[in-house]
Amino acid sequence: MSERTPMIEMRNVSKHFGSVIALSDISMQVYSGEVMCLLGDNGAGKSTLIKTLSGVHKPTHGQMFVDGQEIRFKSPAFALDAGIATVFQDLAMIPLMSITRNFFMGREPTVGWGPLKRVDWKYADRIAMEEMAKIGIDVRDPSQPVGTLSGGERQCVAIARAVYFGAKVLILDEPTSALGVKQASVVLRYIAKARADGLSVIFITHNVHHAFPVANAFTLLSRGGSLGTFRKEDVTREEVLNMMAGGAELENLDAELAEFQRSDQQKKSQVA
Amino acid sequence: MSSNENNQPAAPAAADQDERIQKVSFWKKALNRPELGALAGAVLVLAFFIAASSGTGMFTPAGIINFLEVAAQLGIIATAAALLMIGGEFDLSIGSMIGLAGILIAIPAVEYGWPLWAAILLAFACAGLVGWINGNLVNKTGLPSFIVTLGFLFILRGLAIGVSRLLTGRTQVGGVQEHIPGDWFAALFSGEVATGLFSWMAANGWMATNFAGNPVVSGIPVSIVWWLGLTAVATWVLLCTPYGNWIFASGGDANAARNSGVPVHRVKISLFMFTAFSATIFACIQVMDTGSADTIRGLLKELEAIIAVVIGGALLTGGYGSAIGAALGALIFGMVQMGIFYTGVNTDWFQVFMGVMLLVAVLFNNFMRKKAMEAK
Numbered sequence: 001m002s003e004r005t006p007m008i009e010m011r012n013v014s015k016h017f018g019s020v021i022a023l024s025d026i027s028m029q030v031y032s033g034e035v036m037c038l039l040g041d042n043g044a045g046k047s048t049l050i051k052t053l054s055g056v057h058k059p060t061h062g063q064m065f066v067d068g069q070e071i072r073f074k075s076p077a078f079a080l081d082a083g084i085a086t087v088f089q090d091l092a093m094i095p096l097m098s099i100t101r102n103f104f105m106g107r108e109p110t111v112g113w114g115p116l117k118r119v120d121w122k123y124a125d126r127i128a129m130e131e132m133a134k135i136g137i138d139v140r141d142p143s144q145p146v147g148t149l150s151g152g153e154r155q156c157v158a159i160a161r162a163v164y165f166g167a168k169v170l171i172l173d174e175p176t177s178a179l180g181v182k183q184a185s186v187v188l189r190y191i192a193k194a195r196a197d198g199l200s201v202i203f204i205t206h207n208v209h210h211a212f213p214v215a216n217a218f219t220l221l222s223r224g225g226s227l228g229t230f231r232k233e234d235v236t237r238e239e240v241l242n243m244m245a246g247g248a249e250l251e252n253l254d255a256e257l258a259e260f261q262r263s264d265q266q267k268k269s270q271v272a
Numbered sequence: 273m274s275s276n277e278n279n280q281p282a283a284p285a286a287a288d289q290d291e292r293i294q295k296v297s298f299w300k301k302a303l304n305r306p307e308l309g310a311l312a313g314a315v316l317v318l319a320f321f322i323a324a325s326s327g328t329g330m331f332t333p334a335g336i337i338n339f340l341e342v343a344a345q346l347g348i349i350a351t352a353a354a355l356l357m358i359g360g361e362f363d364l365s366i367g368s369m370i371g372l373a374g375i376l377i378a379i380p381a382v383e384y385g386w387p388l389w390a391a392i393l394l395a396f397a398c399a400g401l402v403g404w405i406n407g408n409l410v411n412k413t414g415l416p417s418f419i420v421t422l423g424f425l426f427i428l429r430g431l432a433i434g435v436s437r438l439l440t441g442r443t444q445v446g447g448v449q450e451h452i453p454g455d456w457f458a459a460l461f462s463g464e465v466a467t468g469l470f471s472w473m474a475a476n477g478w479m480a481t482n483f484a485g486n487p488v489v490s491g492i493p494v495s496i497v498w499w500l501g502l503t504a505v506a507t508w509v510l511l512c513t514p515y516g517n518w519i520f521a522s523g524g525d526a527n528a529a530r531n532s533g534v535p536v537h538r539v540k541i542s543l544f545m546f547t548a549f550s551a552t553i554f555a556c557i558q559v560m561d562t563g564s565a566d567t568i569r570g571l572l573k574e575l576e577a578i579i580a581v582v583i584g585g586a587l588l589t590g591g592y593g594s595a596i597g598a599a600l601g602a603l604i605f606g607m608v609q610m611g612i613f614y615t616g617v618n619t620d621w622f623q624v625f626m627g628v629m630l631l632v633a634v635l636f637n638n639f640m641r642k643k644a645m646e647a648k
């Protein structure tokens with residue numbers, strides 16, 4: 001592993017907000033074709049870490065590399081240009097704008113040239129509908145404001161958008177929190193597909209059943225610091241669950257595992 | 273992924289979908305357009321004054337041109353104010369910029385012998401700088417643009433008066449007319465277009481003529497052309513260009529827009545520059561028309577522009593609105609102002625009416641937005 005150049009590397013990255021130390025001395029590598037799961041309690045700094053990677057925050061200290069090249073993103077637009085697409089926890093959606101306008105916000109497809117260069121809304125509508133259909137949402141009307149969608153549907157727009165634009169790295173901050181079982185499994189399959197396509201995926205979730213099947217490695221954050229990265233081969237589902245929640249959820253584990261296996265098999269039989 | 277979907281019973285799902293698409297009717301779409309209220313308002317106001325002003329000449333060709341000209345001057349700045357409000361900001365310095373731009377055109381031309389085109393370019397350059405500073409201050413400080421541009425409302429007005437007094441000893445500068453003929457750039461802001469058409473119509477008896485045999489309306493004032501042109505361009509920009517999408521996004525949620533890769537700061541700076549430019553266009557037209565500049569010109573115009581934009585369906589909170597709506601708002605403004613004049617109603621009532629219109633429009637817009645967000 002170590003001879004390969006990581007797709008994403010953080011070296012001793014810290015992020016301070018005034019006197020608040022949100023991240024301190026984080027080092028992490030994510031290779032292409034791998035899924036890194038970020039674990040940690042609320043307030044551990046997971047969102048701050050991925051926002052630093054996606055150009056929202058500038059690191060206070062430390063370096064970041066994409067494909068071996070050191071990068072300093074001035075804004076999220078630069079991260080997107082570098083092929084890093086993110087589903088933010090707050091989704092970065094604009095309620096008053098249509099599904100299509102949200103989907104292509106900042107990355108509008110154009111036709112024509114010179115002063116007649118214009119957005120190809122027909123094409124954009126078609127792609128947005130297609131991508132939403134892939135994730136299992138029938139969009140009746142792509143000009144419908146995103147504000148009229150349910151929380152889960154909104155999350156699906158954000159995910160479909162990131163999947164569509166993420167060329168090298170896909171970052172998902174609790175993307176399945178508002179999703180039903182069906183859509184959540186579609187998202188997990190997206191992650192698996194992105195991994196198979198050679199992308200790097202950074203995935204934040206509080207749900208071990210979502211994290212364990214797709215992850216290659218887990219990085220555990222606590223109070224802004226890293227408690228280490230664990231390869232999947234070296235940990236059990238129970239240990240991961242422990243890392244996530246400090247054992248609080250352990251009582252329900254058996255029942256949940258059984259439920260998960262059942263739905264797993266159900267999905268498999270549907271696909272077959 | 274799609275293979276999975278294909279295995280589901282597809283036919284009933286498709287039928288179901290088609291049925292639901294049909295339910296999104298034309299009317300529902302029309303109801304969700306921001307300018308609907310303004311259109312209804314404009315029709316009502318038009319109908320009212322057609323009835324109330326019969327025999328007064330308001331709806332003769334000359335009368336129509338009169339109220340269109342009032343609407344056009346306001347409409348020029350309202351277009352820019354609309355884009356800015358959709359982008360989530362206000363510019364309260366528009367009115368003062370009109371006064372300053374007038375001075376910046378008249379003084380170099382009249383007192384220092386500059387060609388008019390150079391003086392006009394100077395005014396545009398200064399306006400660009402003012403807009404750039406406004407935008408940067410809002411971006412860098414995160415202060416509400418309301419406060420930042422309120423500062424510039426006073427600064428620019430004070431500068432206009434101060435500079436004018438310092439250089440000329442007066443606050444009014446006349447004598448611009450003699451510099452207009454032959455100046456290609458000034459021609460863009462003065463006179464009328466389609467004069468040939470109107471003479472031809474008069475010659476063919478399709479338009480009344482005055483005692484000298486000239487048509488009563490000799491052409492379309494250039495302000496109306498600017499108004500319609502700017503409205504068309506702004507509409508094109510909003511609906512058809514990536515930049516238009518960025519304006520909606522910046523005003524809807526600047527943070528979400530930035531995180532999605534929209535250059536929010538650049539969008540806002542350019543919008544502030546555009547409002548300052550529109551104030552300068554307004555000033556150019558006014559200075560060419562009257563032949564003079566006056567430091568108090570443009571007083572309260574920023575508020576009139578905001579009223580027109582809000583009547584036009586824009587949300588004060590940003591992210592929603594239309595340039596056509598702003599044009600309709602300006603049209604209502606012009607019709608009411610001239611209508612009150614023609615019908616002989618005491619002009620004090622004009623302000624009452626505009627205030628009421630503003631409140632009704634805000635209530636209506638809020639209601640419509642709630643409706644739009646419910647429409648499932």
Ligand SMILES: Nc1ncnc2c1ncn2[C@@H]1O[C@H](COP(=O)(O)OP(=O)(O)O)[C@@H](O)[C@H]1O
Binds near residue numbers: 040041044045048
């Ligand atoms: N923009 C900010 N300004 C100040 N403090 C922040 C900011 N963003 C995050 N923090 C702080 O950083 C810490 C980590 O937050 P976050 O990364 O959102 O945690 P997580 O996503 O793991 O729940 C929290 O204590 C939070 O209050």
Ligand SMILES: [Mg+2]
Binds near residue numbers: 046047048089173
């Ligand atoms: Mg978080």
